[in-house]
Amino acid sequence: MTQVPSVAESIDQPIGDIVPNWTPSLHPLSQTHPLQGQYCRLELLNSQTSDTIIQQLFDAFKPTEQTHFTYVAYGPFTTTDEFKEFIKSKELPSSGTVLYCILVNDIAVGFISFLRINQQNGSIEIGNVSFSEKLLRTRAATEANFLMLQYAFDILGYRRLEWKCNALNAKSCRAALRLGYQYECTWIKAEVCKGRSRDNAWFSIIDDEWAVLKPEFQRWLNSNNFDSNGQQLTKLNSAQINPRSHNVG
Template sequence: MDSWLRPVQLEGELVKLVPLQKSQKVDLVFAASDGKLWELWYTSVPSPKTIDSYLDIALSDQEKGKALPFAIINKKTNTIIGSTRFLNVDAKNKRVEIGATWYAKKAQRTGINTESKYLMLKYAFENLNCIAVEFRTHFHNHPSRNAILRLGAKQDGILRNHRVDEFGNFRDTVVFSILNSEWKTVKTSLEYKMGKSYLG
């Protein structure tokens, strides 16, 4: 694995991001079953049928240095509530994408996503010295697009007919990014938002 991106645990007030492991299989399916997230046609969330291949692909990409997947743990309940990862790793050009993110329905719109992304962005810019961090999402995934914009990312463009999904549908992919020159301002904004949420 590329030594630039090694397994790491990231911890905040609300969540812990721990390296994804096969031993988390049952807990991941339980989290995804809250809202039956795998039924969303425009996103890829593991179901009881797909969890094994989901883990195999994530861990294989990690071994190849192409990704670093995490399980997201709610510190209050000490339970897994979702998953996220660094992917499309480009060590030479110091770029990563944050994606493949999903949360149990009960964890959505709770401040958990903001803190998770903050921890990953902070690590990417301040430990890995990234020059840019990318986010990509399905054109039709409006909740995800809005969440990415709320983080402070800017839209780079739309890759039209970027992929073909399992049903034969063409996927337009919306690309966003945050640059290292923007991180200080984005960090201040995220810390302000998180401070408000911690205060209730």
Template sequence: MDDKTIRPVGPQVDGWVERSRPVRTAKEGIHTRLEPLDVAAHGASLWRAVDGHDAVWTYLAYGPFPNEAAFIEWLKGRAELADPLYFAVVDKATGRSLGCITLMEQRPAVGVIEVGHIFFSPDLQKTPIATEAIALAGRHVFDELGYRRFEWKCDSLNAPSRAAALRFGFAFEGIFRKHLIVKGRNRDTAWFAMTDDDWPKIGAAFDAWLAPANFDGGGVQRRRLAEIRDGL
């Protein structure tokens, strides 16, 4: 090839500096608080939320747990980690801890982070609390830390997780075949992401959807999240 041939490259990233890692502080919304995982504060409540619901663990590399003692012992090891950094999802109305999310695969040098190790109890799934948990994580990643990219990955067979990623505004980017072996089984991984260019619209849609005016007296949404986002 002629050395004078112009080869395309990506745009220059001017002024970029390495970002900080996620902060181990609580993040508060209308319906929920994300609290840094503390076994004494959250363990028993989390167990009550997931006990008897083994399907919560189907696509995760751990669980189900035979009893509370085994779950608490596992949780102790997770609470100590910085990557993944665990947060309990707490219902502000009741004080109950209903699930966990983490900020993981942290790459502050290039501004990339993933939300993962998500386990939501049945009482949390498909609720404003669950949606707000992801919104709070996104605000921390983009607005507070200044990252460029926020990722969501899941087993390609995990239809609820894939649907949730799209609903929250993550864009599907493809399938990594034979990506992992989980519990002795092959896992093809579906990749989703949003970027700092996407976030202003996605964040505004979260705010509008979570606003009390978007719910009727029975707590039923007036407009869907995707509908709000598409209208912006």
């Protein structure tokens, strides 16, 4: 990125860096799908999704539905038709959401999405992260996030990836940090969610950091990093190697 003086000489005020040759980022739906990894595949989740996949997702969350949806605005779903209505609502242009189903060995085990899609400024959020017990704490779970990050930064050209969660959702906060997101702030009383006050914790990864984080994801996801029982030999060190982590706090 071209550097310019931090102070405009004529007005003696700090200003940001020039972004040379900037063009708006691409919309996620503008490119070919699905997103294919070593351990999972991400396919668009919409009204065209088969009833088989919808049923698999519905069944995957059923055992833990009373606790799984505590911190989010949707769910639990009492019927597959109700779940379909949720999916259909996310197709509306006003929702600003692109949902993906996560499949492992062709079985649907979770979903994830892009939202807050700001093409003009190159900012996008990864959210609606719903991993069933079949997906949690697996290589595929990490890879699903990696595929989203890689797609947004390398193919679509975004400058900033956001992660927002209920500030009381400790698991989501820990997940963001493990993946290399940096904590930015908490918005107090940001929402009323299911009749309760909700504070939102915000995290982000920016394009400069992705250049360092991407090789670490690739290293960790390599099959050589896992033993015959599928246990990791080394941890994902994204939280430690992110350049910004040394300047926080």
